[in-house]
Amino acid sequence: MTDRKKDTELLIEPHGKLIYLNLGEIWRYKDLLEMYIKRDIVTFYKQTILGPIWFFIQPIFTTIVFMFVFGGLAKIPTDGIPQPLFYLAGITLWNYFSESLTKTSDTFLTNQAIFGKVYFPRLIAPLSVTITGLIKMMIQFLVFVIVYIYFVAKGTHVGLNIYALLFPVLIFILASLTLGFGIIISSLTTKYRDLKFLITFAIQLWMYATPVIYPLSVMSGSKKYMWLIQANPLTSVMETFKYGFLGQGTFSWLALGYSFLFSVIILLVGIIIFNRVERSFMDVI
Amino acid sequence: MSDFAIKFEDISKQYQLGSIGTGTLSHDLKRWWTIHVRGQEDPYLKIGQVNEQSDKSSDGIVWALRDINLEVKDGEVLGIIGKNGAGKSTLLKILSRVTTPTTGRITARGRIASLLEVGTGFHPEMTGRENIFMNGSIMGMTKTEIRSKFDEIVDFAGVAKYIDTPVKRYWLLMRYLLWVTPSSRKKRSVKCRMSVSPAEEQYYLSVII
Numbered sequence: 021m022t023d024r025k026k027d028t029e030l031l032i033e034p035h036g037k038l039i040y041l042n043l044g045e046i047w048r049y050k051d052l053l054e055m056y057i058k059r060d061i062v063t064f065y066k067q068t069i070l071g072p073i074w075f076f077i078q079p080i081f082t083t084i085v086f087m088f089v090f091g092g093l094a095k096i097p098t099d100g101i102p103q104p105l106f107y108l109a110g111i112t113l114w115n116y117f118s119e120s121l122t123k124t125s126d127t128f129l130t131n132q133a134i135f136g137k138v139y140f141p142r143l144i145a146p147l148s149v150t151i152t153g154l155i156k157m158m159i160q161f162l163v164f165v166i167v168y169i170y171f172v173a174k175g176t177h178v179g180l181n182i183y184a185l186l187f188p189v190l191i192f193i194l195a196s197l198t199l200g201f202g203i204i205i206s207s208l209t210t211k212y213r214d215l216k217f218l219i220t221f222a223i224q225l226w227m228y229a230t231p232v233i234y235p236l237s238v239m240s241g242s243k244k245y246m247w248l249i250q251a252n253p254l255t256s257v258m259e260t261f262k263y264g265f266l267g268q269g270t271f272s273w274l275a276l277g278y279s280f281l282f283s284v285i286i287l288l289v290g291i292i293i294f295n296r297v298e299r300s301f302m303d304v305i
Numbered sequence: 306m307s308d309f310a311i312k313f314e315d316i317s318k319q320y321q322l323g324s325i326g327t328g329t330l331s332h333d334l335k336r337w338w339t340i341h342v343r344g345q346e347d348p349y350l351k352i353g354q355v356n357e358q359s360d361k362s363s364d365g366i367v368w369a370l371r372d373i374n375l376e377v378k379d380g381e382v383l384g385i386i387g388k389n390g391a392g393k394s395t396l397l398k399i400l401s402r403v404t405t406p407t408t409g410r411i412t413a414r415g416r417i418a419s420l421l422e423v424g425t426g427f428h429p430e431m432t433g434r435e436n437i438f439m440n441g442s443i444m445g446m447t448k449t450e451i452r453s454k455f456d457e458i459v460d461f462a463g464v465a466k467y468i469d470t471p472v473k474r475y476w477l478l479m480r481y482l483l484w485v486t487p488s489s490r491k492k493r494s495v496k497c498r499m500s501v502s503p504a505e506e507q508y509y510l511s512v513i514i
Contacts, residue, residue, distance in 0.1 A: 032402060032411040052442035059439060063430045066471070138443055139402035139417070212330070300405045302398070303320060 046141050056148035061155060075159045079115065083107045090233045099235040099268040102176055104167055109262055110232035112160045113190070117198055117254065118223050120153035124202025125219055128210050128301055135302060142298040143291075146206065150199045154191065168265070179267015186264055186276070190257050193283045197253060200286030207290075207297040211304040230254045235262070236270050250275070253282040309376045311400065315409035316373040318395050322365045332365070369395040373409070416445065429473035433464055436472050 046053070065071045086107040090096045098106035124146040128135070131145050171178055209216045229252050231239070236259050239249055249255050256275035263269040321329065339345050369392045377383050385393050399406050401417055427436050437458055441451040459465050467475065 030411075030413040030417065032399065032406065032413070034405050034407060034409075049442070049445065051446075051448045054448075055439045055442045059428055059431060059435070062435070063428060066430045134443065136398075136403055140443060140445065211333075302404045 042141065046143060046147075049140050049144055052140060053144050053148050053151070056144065057152050057155070060148065060152040072159075075156060076163050079108060079111050079160045079163050082111050082115075086111070086233060096234045097238060099237060099262075101178075101262070101266045101268050102171055105164070105171060105178065105266060106235075106262070107233070108160075108164045108167055109265065110258060112157060112164055113194065113258060113261060114227060114230065114232045114254075115160065116153050116157035117194055118227065119156075120150050120198040121202050121205075121223060122219065123149045123153075124198060125205035125209070125216075127203065127206040128297075129206070129216075132302070143203075143294065146199060146203050146294075149202070150195055153198070154195060157191075177267075178265070180265060181267060182264075183260060183271060184264035186260055189276070189280070190261055193253070193257050193279050196283035196287040200283065200288075200290035203290040203294040204286070207293045207301075210297055210301040226252070226254075231258045231262075231269075235268065253279040255279075308379055309412075310379045310381070310415060311377040311411065311413045313373050313375045313409070313411050316370055316396070316399065316406045316411060317368060317408045318370040318392070318399060318404075319407040320367050320369050322367055370399075370406070379414075427472055430471055432471055433459075433468040433475070 065074050068074060070077070083104055087103045091098065091103045091107070123130075127142075127146045127149070135142065135145075168178065205215060205219060227233075229245075229249055231249070236249070236255065239246055256272070256279045259269040260271055260276055263271040321332075323329075373396065385396065387393050395404075398404050400411060400413070428439060431439065437455065438448065438451055442448070459468055464475075
């Protein structure tokens with residue numbers, strides 16, 4: 021009896037450890053995580069007639085707009101890849117990143133009512149947003165696959181190759197980056213919210229520094245911006261995806277390794293900062 | 306070893322007065338400078354101040370709690386009474402890990418469950434059924450635990466007819482019922498209830514009658 025009690029002994033102190041990631045505790049709350057994800061997915065299409073079909077319609081509309089604006093008006097080349105495929109590939113990955121980042125960076129603000137009433141591992145909230153985003157991305161990926169099959173059936177040459185198997189790695193990098201950056205931003209905006217105003221703007225700019233609407237090869241001419249685009253951890257994710265599935269683009273293990281390392285470091289830094297803030301952010305938010 | 310369930314040792318909690326803005330930045334920088342660069346004690350952790358609501362504060366801080374020491378034994382029920390702003394809620398917030406103490410520490414044995422205020426964790430777009438699961442899991446119940454009590458909760462709250470309707474269509478009392486039932490159906494070693502709101506009081510009264 022005393023042993024069992026020792027197990028559940030809880031110590032509440034002003035300062036915690038630097039890196040405190042109680043995975044066991046998060047695991048104990050996995051049902052809550054599941055409920056959060058379910059809530060976000062289900063409430064997304066509540067009171068709509070088309071229901072979950074909206075998940076498909078969004079990327080299709082964006083693709084059509086991109087085809088018109090960037091492909092038609094601005095005439096940005098797509099490296100010989102059919103435009104719908106090229107834009108869908110970019111949108112699928114980019115939408116996941118930008119949507120989840122915007123949402124996780126608001127973690128403390130949107131959840132302050134519930135965080136102020138009850139304790140559960142705070143990481144559950146941003147984690148659920150990241151996973152919800154992943155599920156949405158997989159649905160959009162399905163759209164990509166359907167369009168892909170259509171082009172293959174039509175006889176268009178799409179260079180699917182072995183590098184497409186790196187897809188899970190790309191997802192891991194994207195997820196760690198969104199979660200890492202998201203919790204860093206949300207932690208930094210609890211007391212002083214100045215940063216919040218920059219985020220939307222920064223994400224917009226970031227898209228242009230990422231080969232979403234243009235292939236990396238277009239930029240290879242301009243030395244001025246190339247370093248910036250190559251320093252961007254998302255660049256190799258985009259390029260690897262396009263290289264693996266569409267056979268066009270630039271692929272290098274070095275660039276991918278850099279992105280991988282970058283994402284892991286960001287995630288760790290994020291967890292450290294988040295842990296410092298989550299314990300007492302209620303006082304200042 | 307004494308057989309306590311919760312032990313408070315020198316618990317104090319400090320809050321900052323006024324609103325946060327450009328002004329508080331210098332305050333923060335000064336604190337950071339004194340503690341981390343000059344290696345001295347926190348300049349704002351002064352001892353011997355009296356917390357009096359009607360007095361004007363000179364340094365913009367307030368001690369909501371000051372050196373609280375107490376022990377609750379296993380099986381004991383403890384009620385905390387005090388006037389508005391005495392720090393009752395702060396104490397419970399620290400105990401339920403919503404915020405941290407400024408000084409001191411608490412040792413607690415068992416799991417801590419706090420009974421929330423009405424409606425927290427309710428999502429208006431979700432149905433009664435979904436909300437029961439949502440609310441239950443926020444309070445640390447597992448899905449199986451909730452499922453095993455589900456019928457009991459629905460029965461008790463008397464909402465069987467409306468269980469698949471979004472909660473936003475519910476009338477007020479029905480929301481209370483749905484909310485209050487799962488929390489009172491839960492077994493936990495340490496329970497703390499924030500405060501009894503008038504609506505809750507009414508509900509408990511009506512149950513007693």
